[in-house]
Structure formats: structure tokens, C-alpha cells
Amino acid sequence: MNATIRRRVVVGALTLSLAAPLAACGNDHQEASEGKDHIGLLLPENKSTRYEKFDHRIISRRVAALCLACKVDYGNAQSSAETQRTQFEDMVKKGVKVIILDPVDARAAKDWVDSAARQGVQVIAYDRLAEGDVKAYVSYDNEKIGRLQGEAILAALGPRAASANVVMFNGSPDDPNAPSFKKGAHAALDGKVRKIVYEKDVPEWSAAIAKKDMTDVINSLGPQGFDAVYSANDGMADGITEALKSAGLKNVPVGGQDAELPALQRLLNGTQAFTLYKEVRPEAETAAQIAFRLLRGQSITSLTSTTADSPSTAHVPAKLFKATVVTKENLKDTVVSDGVVRTDWLCTPALAAECATLGLT
Secondary structure, eight states, X not given: OHHHHHHHHHHHHHHHHHHHHHHHHHHHHHHHHTTTTEEEEEEOOSSSHHIIIIIHHHHHHHHHHHOTTOEEEEEEOTTOHHXXXXXXXXXXHHTOOEEEEOOSSTTTXXXXXXXHHHTTOEEEEESSOOSSSOSEEEEEOHHHHHHHHHHHHHXXXXXXXXXXXXXXXXXXXXXXXXXXXXXXXXXHHTTTSSEEEEEEEOGGGOHHHHHHHXXXXXXXXXXXXXXXXXXXXXXXXXXXXXXXXXXXXXXXXXBOSSOOHHHHHHHHHTSOOBEEEOOHHHHHHHHHHHHHHHHTTOOOGGGOOEEEOOSXXXXXXXXXXXXEEEOTTTTIIIXXXXXXXXXXXXXXXXXXXXXXXXXXX
């Protein structure tokens, strides 16, 4: 009996010892295969209304239309590169093989993008060109956008342009698109205006910093020391127009980008001269289509008509869309007719007269 019991104990222990690693292997396999039909989507921040309201929804819906079995794993970094790194690495660990990444910090993303690529993960750079081994890039012709902004400043100044002093608030230093916007804007403005009297790259595209700096410019140069303000986006334009209003300054052309609702309302009340309308839907849907094709091992050549270079990677297959300048005069025929903004949201009681004049109500 004792010998029999001992044999049973040994056999039982051996069975458990063999089962344990098998169970562990099973868990590892389950974790690795969990993301097999998943597409990762990592967006950089929620200060701009577009990411939650448009990009996330459009990409998710397009993926669902292309693939009933597919699921979009979503994360928003809320302007933190470290948060985004954690989100990215969690997706890789889960087994997600295709990730659409709009980087908070394109340079910082290089190490983890390269590490993921070595593990067979394919990354699509979205809106901003992440450094590292990315398989595709979907965005806009950002230098052309900057040029359009500069040209719109000149148009708003009209005959005063040649003698005008201009203030420039450029995008965040860690955003890879910002230098392209700036380069394009300078290409349009340099030699066409009298002087750029103040220029700054604004960290995190902060409206609060832009407002403070604009106030300092007014105090330093005086209310007659500048004639127009270039703002790389609508969020900063919000802070800039607040500073101008507080100083009692009117009729100073201010430009922006993104066609956000508050900016469109500023077009109506005359405190902002223009914004740039970048159609999010074709950008987002193209990113979703590329992600699905990569997931299924299909060619993306027909979806990437050009290439783009980052500081670390040349000739990334790319699709770059065009933007449109929106002013008070063409607002109805652009963002309203395209359904980007509802007139009942746009036309508040304070803007009822302007909306009626433009035939919006």
C-alpha cells in the first residue's frame, strides 16, 4: 500500500509538473493571438474636438464595414508621449499586428515603432509622420497647407500687405507637421509683407500660451506695431483673438487651421479671417482601408500615390490630401454643404443676423 501510494503521488506530481508549463504555454498563445483580428488606433490628444468626434468614429466604422470579424482597439494619449508608449506596447503585447498611430512625439516614437516592426507589427503613421519603420503614412500636404495659410493672410490684408508687420505663432516643436506648416507659410509671406515682427513655436499648440504671448506682443510692440497674426491652428487662434479683444483691438486678420466650430463662429463675428478645412473623412477612411489590407497581407499600392520622408526613414508609401481655405464668404459652400457642421450649432442667437445674411438659416 505504501509503495502504491508513493507511486500515485509521484505520478500525480509528474502530471502536474508537465501540465503547468503546458498551461502557461496555452496562456501565452492566447494572449499573443488575442489581437489577431484587431487594428490598433492611437490618437494623440483630446484638446482638439476632431479626434474623438471624427477620426475615432470614422476609422472604427470603416473598419467594421470592411471586416465583420475585426475590432478597433483604441487609445487616446491625452498629450502624453509616455502614455502613448504604454498604450502602444500594450497593443503589441496583446498581439495586435497593425496599428494606426498619430504620434504625440514623432521622434520619441521611433524606438518603439522599430521594436514593434521587428516583431512583425505594421505601423501606419496617421496625420503626423512618426519616425521609425512605418509601413504607410496618411495625412495632408503640410507644406502646401502652410502656404495656403500665408496666402490667406496676404488676401486678408489686401493692399496693405506690402507694408504690413506680421506676428507668427507656429505649431508645437514636437509635432513633425509644424515645421512644414511654418516653411510653407514663410514661403508665402517672406518678401510679400514688410516684416515678421515676432515669431514663436508654441508648445503643445497651447491656446493659453498663445494668449499670454499675444498679450506680451501687444504690450511690447503697441497696438499699432503689427497688422495681422498667423496662427498655425484654430486652438491657438482662440487664445490670440481673446488677447486682441481684451486689448480692444479690432480688424486684425487672424488665421487658423482645422475648421473647428468656435473658429467658424469667429469667422461669422469677424474676429477670425479664415481657417483651413481638412476633410477628415477621406483621410480617416483611407487609413482604415490601408490597415485592413495590411492585416490581410494585401497590397496598398493603389492607396498610396506618393511617398514621404521622415528624418529616419525615406520613401514611406503615402497618401497626402489637399486642404481648402474657408472664409465667411465660402463657409456655406464648404463646411456646411459637406455636413461638417450643423447650422443649428453654428448659428447661435448672437450670430443670427450674420447667418441670415449668408443664407444659413
